[in-house]
Amino acid sequence: MAATRRLGRLEPAALQGVMVREVVNFSSFWRSSTFSSTVDPTIYLLAFGFGFGSLVSTVAGYDYVDFVGTGIVATTVLFSGAFPAMYSTFVKYEFQHTYDAILAAPVDTEELVTAEALWIAARTGVYGCVPMLVAVVFGLDPSWGMLLVPGIAALAGFGWACFGIFIAAKAKSIESFSYWQSGLLTPMFLVAGTFFPLDKLPTWAQVLGNVNPLFHCVELVRHAVFGFEGWEDIGHLAFLMGFALLSWRLAIRFMERKLIL
């Protein structure tokens, strides 16, 4: 007679277990991770804000430093969300065999992926604020809306983390990340309204920009800081939520395919 006790899906205990592993591991490499996640955007901010900002003073009605300072929040989220997810997932799968150990415990792939993405999302929520705070030092006026930025960054970061896990699940080797990076992530990074507004670009580029989650993140952060625009921002938020949901399910589907034979 088979026993019938069955554990459910997405259990807090399983999510917590996977996250504890991430947090304990993070304690041994947080310095390097925090360094790259905060120094990179600061350099972009300084280079564009002062280099380019000396040529143009205002863009799309904003001071250029304000424009870039808010835009870079979104690229920080992309870099500190997608890249760690891609590399750490691949390394844990291919070299450390970590997932073998975790899946032998009472944890399912769905919980594994969700917990790892949530942890990266929490990090992007924090890292995303760094360039904004640096911009404040350089003249961006603080506003109450800034308090929403960690939440926006974490939502977008969850989407990017899941997308990164999805890329790692599809990748046969770590070299194949180059295709995703150069073919998809770098163009997305540039055509997102971070450094220059999209509305002066040809129509096809504007269309591409509108399906780029990063663009919606840039807009939402900018509007959170300078004032929301009603329905338009609800649209941006909905897009980011849709992106997060889709990436989440894709990451789970393809990780299951990779991990469960």
Next chain:
Amino acid sequence: MDCAISMRGVVKRFGPLTAVDGLDLDVRFGTCVGLLGPNGAGKSTTMKALTAQVIADEGELEVLGYRLPEDSKQARAEMGVVPQLDNLDVSLTVEQNLLVFAHLYRVGPGERKAAIERALRLANLGDRRNSKVDQLSGGMRRRLLIARALLHEPRLVLLDEPTVGLDPQVRQELWALIDRLRSEGVSILMSTHYIEEAERLCDTVTIMSHGKAVAIGAPQALIREHAGAEAIEVYGPPARLTDVEAAARGRGWRTRRTGTSVSILHSNGATDLDGERRVTNLEDVFVLLTGEEIT
């Protein structure tokens, strides 16, 4: 339910390869069962099926009374797994590795500390608790892997090639550890291709070849049945060995080549053969049944 593990007609194919081909396997509660077979016999696939990391194409699997794969998570909560490949977190300390798995195995907050201390004692790593894993020797890492699987005091432990690649002395240390678990009543399924390991530790063994169980029984019973009580080992140049083989077969005895010699099995009472007499062992059975030498 008197079996910790019960498999019936389990089949697993990877494309054109059938890794497990209609396997039946039982592990009765409180016993240690060895899954013995050459590389590629399907041992690891079988082990992975028991944690639902491999989903069988056909057949029925029950672990601790839970049907797999649908109730696998509950089964995994109540068993411990020692993997063949070392998957410790190398940048963490011994204690941190145990802490992480105390969480993954849902050891309650009030019991975690005691569970970790117990695991450290069991693995004899108390004085290395703050060492990073990459500073440990191979034997210590293996002991930590075993201790990690025992944090939640499982009723069933799966050991996949627990001593592969270790020095003989370290291997014996681990045997003592496994034997202790067995004596505490933990049910154990252990895959191995070290015959001596199975002979010493296992109550019964299942010999696998090409995904099938080719023999099941207690080691001594299998030896008596398949190899007889005594073997005659004949040394000589290859031509002589070939003659001896032919002569033995002519009298209905089975033989096996062991490098520089021929072992004649089931030759009890034969006095006219010129060779060294020795006690038969599980290796003789293994080679007879799988047709493969141990490397």
